Amino acid sequence: MEEKNSVGIVKPSIFKCSSPIKLACGKTLDSYELIYETYGKLNKKKNNAILVCHALSGNHHLAGRYSTKDKHPGWWDNLIGPGKPLDTRKFFVIGVNNLGGSHGSTGPKSINPKTKKVWGSKFPIVTVKDWVETQKTLLSDLGIDRLAAVVGGSLGGMQSLQWSIQYPDKIDHSIIIAAAPNLTAQNIAFNEVARQSIITDPDFSNGDYYQENKIPKRGLRIARMLGHITYLSNDVMGTKFGRKTKKKDYQYNFNTEFDIESYLNYQGDKFANEFDANTYIRMTKALDYFDPAKGNPENLSRVFKNAKADFLVISFASDWRFSPDRSKEIVKGLLDNSLKVSYAELSAVSGHDAFLMNDDHYHGIIRSYCKKIYAQL
Amino acid sequence: MKKISQTNRYDFNVIENWVRPNAKVLDLGCGDGLLLNHLKNKKNIVGFGIEKDKDNWLVSLKNGVDVIQMDLESGLAGFEDNSFDTVILSRTIQSMHNIQSIISEMQRVGQEIIVTFPNFGYWRNRLQIIKGGMPVSKELPYSWFNTPNIHLCTISDFDNFCATHKVAVIEKHIMTDQKAVNFYPNLFGALALYKLVKK
Numbered sequence: 001m002e003e004k005n006s007v008g009i010v011k012p013s014i015f016k017c018s019s020p021i022k023l024a025c026g027k028t029l030d031s032y033e034l035i036y037e038t039y040g041k042l043n044k045k046k047n048n049a050i051l052v053c054h055a056l057s058g059n060h061h062l063a064g065r066y067s068t069k070d071k072h073p074g075w076w077d078n079l080i081g082p083g084k085p086l087d088t089r090k091f092f093v094i095g096v097n098n099l100g101g102s103h104g105s106t107g108p109k110s111i112n113p114k115t116k117k118v119w120g121s122k123f124p125i126v127t128v129k130d131w132v133e134t135q136k137t138l139l140s141d142l143g144i145d146r147l148a149a150v151v152g153g154s155l156g157g158m159q160s161l162q163w164s165i166q167y168p169d170k171i172d173h174s175i176i177i178a179a180a181p182n183l184t185a186q187n188i189a190f191n192e193v194a195r196q197s198i199i200t201d202p203d204f205s206n207g208d209y210y211q212e213n214k215i216p217k218r219g220l221r222i223a224r225m226l227g228h229i230t231y232l233s234n235d236v237m238g239t240k241f242g243r244k245t246k247k248k249d250y251q252y253n254f255n256t257e258f259d260i261e262s263y264l265n266y267q268g269d270k271f272a273n274e275f276d277a278n279t280y281i282r283m284t285k286a287l288d289y290f291d292p293a294k295g296n297p298e299n300l301s302r303v304f305k306n307a308k309a310d311f312l313v314i315s316f317a318s319d320w321r322f323s324p325d326r327s328k329e330i331v332k333g334l335l336d337n338s339l340k341v342s343y344a345e346l347s348a349v350s351g352h353d354a355f356l357m358n359d360d361h362y363h364g365i366i367r368s369y370c371k372k373i374y375a376q377l
Numbered sequence: 378m379k380k381i382s383q384t385n386r387y388d389f390n391v392i393e394n395w396v397r398p399n400a401k402v403l404d405l406g407c408g409d410g411l412l413l414n415h416l417k418n419k420k421n422i423v424g425f426g427i428e429k430d431k432d433n434w435l436v437s438l439k440n441g442v443d444v445i446q447m448d449l450e451s452g453l454a455g456f457e458d459n460s461f462d463t464v465i466l467s468r469t470i471q472s473m474h475n476i477q478s479i480i481s482e483m484q485r486v487g488q489e490i491i492v493t494f495p496n497f498g499y500w501r502n503r504l505q506i507i508k509g510g511m512p513v514s515k516e517l518p519y520s521w522f523n524t525p526n527i528h529l530c531t532i533s534d535f536d537n538f539c540a541t542h543k544v545a546v547i548e549k550h551i552m553t554d555q556k557a558v559n560f561y562p563n564l565f566g567a568l569a570l571y572k573l574v575k576k
Contacts, residue, residue: 310443328447328454331445332455335445335456335457335460336457338423341425341443342442342444342445343444343446343447344431344434345447346431347431361435364435365435369438371439
């Protein structure tokens with residue numbers, strides 16, 4: 001049966017880049033591959049392309065399914081498709097798995113062409129700036145000189161922000177959702193706990209676990225459990241799980257008893273089987289290092305000095321990991337430069353994860369903004 | 378929430394005359410954003426709106442206005458001193474808690490400020506009170522129990538406020554429907570428009 005408003009069955013492509021990239025960490029990758037998906041059609045003027053950047057655990061598979069039997073559609077399927085807020089009848093939408101990822105782009109579990117061995121611990125640390133650079137290279141290969149918009153939530157929003165200052169002449173609109181101009185100490189602290197749980201897992205083997213046919217699952221699941229706690233608000237956890245238990249009476253042991261425990265364990269297990277540990281710790285580092293204003297909020301105005309895009313900034317009141325105040329810092333930097341910006345603070349209760357939710361008002365905002373983008377093409 | 382009215386737009390032309398061409402304008406409580414659009418069309422301004430209500434916010438966005446969702450009661454944090462030519466508070470002041478603070482914030486951020494409000498001293502309002510009920514009119518379309526309006530004032534109240542709060546009135550226009558009112562404006566004027574600067 002055909003799904004309504006779905007992009008349908010999709011297939012990823014591979015971009016092989018043979019020109020080297022010098023990374024922010026100082027190391028150079030001589031060549032690399034990026035896996036990506038596209039939806040909709042690039043118009044004749046080649047000006048209707050929208051790049052959607054993924055967050056910490058995301059990938060290039062934004063929408064649609066790989067087969068009719070595929071249980072789960074792409075991670076932003078509720079937003080992207082024909083007739084959906086990001087309308088693929090109007091726009092050519094591109095999703096890329098970032099460099100260092102584990103879903104098909106060159107990353108720690110790829111083979112290092114020089115040594116013919118898996119990269120493992122030797123894979124360099126990549127940053128938001130490096131991602132924008134590689135995304136730009138891919139787009140040039142696709143014949144796209146200029147993006148109608150870059151859209152992203154969380155770490156994806158940081159990429160959208162970075163695009164506006166790294167390639168101010170190549171982007172018309174930047175949509176920045178549930179993001180921040182840098183991480184707070186508390187955020188870095190959460191990331192460090194996640195990293196330590198992975199790194200201290202004996203199966204991590206200093207990052208070279210592939211050769212030993214091991215997976216540091218314990219570390220990964222704890223990292224993911226911690227993440228999930230911070231992506232949800234106290235309120236939504238209370239409503240969803242409360243103090244509900246599997247059995248009526250307390251068991252007085254350490255088995256999984258409360259519903260919230262089963263939820264976290266389930267999420268942790270699922271993630272540990274799917275996601276690469278080396279990629280996870282690198283993605284958290286990319287978050288930690290992102291700081292275009294170099295620690296000084298006053299500098300944010302200067303950061304946007306050369307930006308030319310129009311901006312849509314969205315935050316969620318219950319998001320305590322990337323709070324509305326952090327989005328307001330971005331808005332202030334933009335206003336200081338008289339850049340066109342609209343800012344919405346949504347009352348969604350679900351916390352940081354709200355940026356993925358299917359909410360009428362939230363999607364209405366993106367739909368209206370995208371109509372404006374389309375009208376300007 | 379400010380009720381969006383399609384008809385109460387006769388004040389736009391007065392405001393338009395008080396705004397310089399190409400000015401940078403901030404409209405506080407911009408509602409549906411049509412005032413900013415009017416000024417964009419007529420005076421080629423660069424405009425930003427501020428709107429707290431999510432539905433109005435979305436209407437503003439749909440109308441092509443750059444709009445920031447925030448609560449004016451917490452001031453204009455995020456806006457630099459003197460960063461706008463004109464800051465407008467149109468038909469909103471009567472619903473605000475802290476009048477002194479918003480006026481001083483407007484003076485901080487803007488070179489000139491424009492304030493408009495429904496005149497509570499308008500004879501039809503007075504008449505309704507004499508008859509024994511709280512006024513409900515085109516300018517004040519709410520019942521007493523669901524009104525957002527907590528700081529209604531008359532023209533003479535506002536004049537006194539300006540005189541005692543270092544606010545200089547440089548233009549003043551009182552109107553009822555589309556006509557200017559010069560004869561006993563505090564009695565016959567339904568809507569008051571002021572252009573103000575720091576004293």
